[in-house]
Amino acid sequence: xxxxxxxxxxxxxxxxxxxxxxxxxxxxxxxxxxxxxxxxxxxxxxxxxxxxxxxxxxxxxxxxxxxxxxxxxxxxxxxxxxxxxxxxxxxxxxxxxxxxxxxxxxxxxxxxxxxxxxxxxxxxxxxxxxxxxxxxxxxxxxxxxxx
Amino acid sequence: xxxxxxxxxxxxxxxxxxxxxxxxxxxxxxxxxxxxxxxxxxxxxxxxxxxxxxxxxxxxxxxxxxxxxxxxxxxxxxxxxxxxxxxxxxxxxxxxxxxxxxxxxxxxxxxxxxxxxxxxxxxxxxxxxxxxxxxxxxxxxxx
Numbered sequence: 001x002x003x004x005x006x007x008x009x010x011x012x013x014x015x016x017x018x019x020x021x022x023x024x025x026x027x028x029x030x031x032x033x034x035x036x037x038x039x040x041x042x043x044x045x046x047x048x049x050x051x052x053x054x055x056x057x058x059x060x061x062x063x064x065x066x067x068x069x070x071x072x073x074x075x076x077x078x079x080x081x082x083x084x085x086x087x088x089x090x091x092x093x094x095x096x097x098x099x100x101x102x103x104x105x106x107x108x109x110x111x112x113x114x115x116x117x118x119x120x121x122x123x124x125x126x127x128x129x130x131x132x133x134x135x136x137x138x139x140x141x142x143x144x145x146x147x
Numbered sequence: 148x149x150x151x152x153x154x155x156x157x158x159x160x161x162x163x164x165x166x167x168x169x170x171x172x173x174x175x176x177x178x179x180x181x182x183x184x185x186x187x188x189x190x191x192x193x194x195x196x197x198x199x200x201x202x203x204x205x206x207x208x209x210x211x212x213x214x215x216x217x218x219x220x221x222x223x224x225x226x227x228x229x230x231x232x233x234x235x236x237x238x239x240x241x242x243x244x245x246x247x248x249x250x251x252x253x254x255x256x257x258x259x260x261x262x263x264x265x266x267x268x269x270x271x272x273x274x275x276x277x278x279x280x281x282x283x284x285x286x287x288x289x290x
Contacts, residue, residue: 034268035275052269109252113271116256117263125182125199128256132183 002137004079008130015115015131016076024114025069026062030055032103032110039103068107075138083141090145101143108135150276155222157273162219164265165258172257173212174205180253187246211250218281225284237288244289247282254278 004012033040034052043049046060055061071089078085093099112132116123123131150158165172178199180187194203214232221228236242255275258266266274 031268031271035272052267052272056268113255113259113266117259117266120260120263123256123260125179128179129183 001080002082002133007126008133009079011127011130012079012134013076015119015127016072019069019115020118021066021069024111024118025065025067027065028107028111028114029065029068030058030061031114032107033061035110036103036106039106042097042099042103069111072138075134075141079134082137083144086138086141087145090142093142094146101139101146104139104142108132108139111135148276148279150222150273150280154273154276157270158222158277159219161262161265161270161274162216165262166216168261169212169216170205170209172208172254172261173210173215174208175199175260176250176254176257177208177211178204179256180250183253184249187249190240190242190246215254215278215281218284219277222277225280226287229281229284230287233285233288236285244282244286247285248279251275251278251282 033043033049033055040049043061043064046058046064048054048058049061074085075082093101112128112135115131116128119127178201181191181197181204182199188197191197191203194201196203198204218225218229226233255271255278258274259271
């Protein structure tokens with residue numbers, strides 16, 4: 001069980017309530033595939049990922065970016081039991097998708113930077129801390145069921 | 148993960164764009180780090196104030212970012228060019244090298260905040276690689 005201060009809870013919910021999922025999702029996944037190219041190993045059937053321009057313009061990457069970002073919705077609705085909420089998804093990523101859980105952290109870092117660029121100065125150090133704490137809990141929960 | 152010619156030219160070009168804001172970027176990145184990763188404050192117990200925008204944070208942010216600017220000029224031989232700084236970090240400061248990654252992350256966040264359109268994915272990967280190479284050069288003498 002994670003303790004959230006009132007500031008953290010309201011900040012996190014506020015960021016996501018204002019988020020443009022259709023922009024942020026695609027940008028974050030694409031950025032992850034460019035900045036950490038080994039993550040492309042999971043997307044062999046996504047077509048052209050040969051260079052940054054191809055990745056940024058790839059429609060399958062964009063679609064999947066939205067799916068992944070919306071995956072955070074359930075954590076937002078269950079902030080007091082993120083671990084339980086993601087137990088099934090953790091098993092899926094481990095048993096079926098075989099994703100190295102280190103990758104969750106890489107994607108979280110890219111998401112942080114995309115959100116920072118969208119929010120500009122409003123992404124203060126305190127807001128960053130709250131946002132990163134939320135993502136750290138999500139990342140930990142997704143890795144929890146691996147064995 | 149060595150720096151390609153393309154990485155080097157992207158880093159140099161981008162650093163040219165951010166040069167005028169270098170001091171502020173350094174100060175903000177350091178300020179973010181101290182708030183978001185409070186364990187890093189352990190290295191600054193001698194400062195009266197570790198809050199973002201405080202005098203010691205501003206001064207030190209300027210120092211660090213200035214040194215990174217110098218490192219851009221030495222990008223073809225970071226281990227050689229940063230040898231004295233490596234001595235400093237290894238024998239005097241003894242900063243756990245895990246913290247270089249933490250500060251690098253906060254520099255990237257700050258760059259994203261202030262240069263949302265220039266800090267493209269391609270620039271991001273080049274700068275991330277550069278910061279990792281600098282970190283490796285700084286840790287060179289550790290053991």
